[in-house]
Amino acid sequence: MLVKRLRPDALVPGYQTEGSAGMDLSLCGEAVTLNPGGRRLMPTGIAVAIPAGYEGQVRPRSGLAIKHGIILPNSPGTIDSDYRGEIKIIMANIGDEPVTFQPGDRLAQMIISPVVKLTVEEVEDLPDSKRGAGGFGSTGR
Numbered sequence: 001m002l003v004k005r006l007r008p009d010a011l012v013p014g015y016q017t018e019g020s021a022g023m024d025l026s027l028c029g030e031a032v033t034l035n036p037g038g039r040r041l042m043p044t045g046i047a048v049a050i051p052a053g054y055e056g057q058v059r060p061r062s063g064l065a066i067k068h069g070i071i072l073p074n075s076p077g078t079i080d081s082d083y084r085g086e087i088k089i090i091m092a093n094i095g096d097e098p099v100t101f102q103p104g105d106r107l108a109q110m111i112i113s114p115v116v117k118l119t120v121e122e123v124e125d126l127p128d129s130k131r132g133a134g135g136f137g138s139t140g141r
Helices: 062-068
Strands: 002-005 023-026 032-034 039-043 044-051 056-062 077-079 088-093 100-103 108-115
Touching: 023 039, 032 039, 056 062, 088 108
Parallel strands: none
Antiparallel strands: 002 044, 023 108, 032 100, 039 088, 056 077, 056 108
């Protein structure tokens, strides 16, 4: 994956350990405070070129969720392989206290995953299945 810094203070995504599935994405620019109930688009200062046939999935960091109530409301967010703009992360505070992020703080993680593309065919009827049209909760507890 190719990474371009859009600002000199941007951090290139990286894996924290050998077993990490996701690369950390960090705040770039000014400090940001998220008040309870607030949400904000957080800049990373980077753009990427994800290879064709893959996507970047932006996911929350579990420590921010449990310790501070910080979530990513559209998680997982998708970064398409042909997107070349700045990666920005939508973050929300569902906690009880304001949370301040400093430049360089890790905000989220990005996992690179293969994408399967299917051929779509419109039909009059779908094949039967055991579940059928049963929706939420229809398979039990």
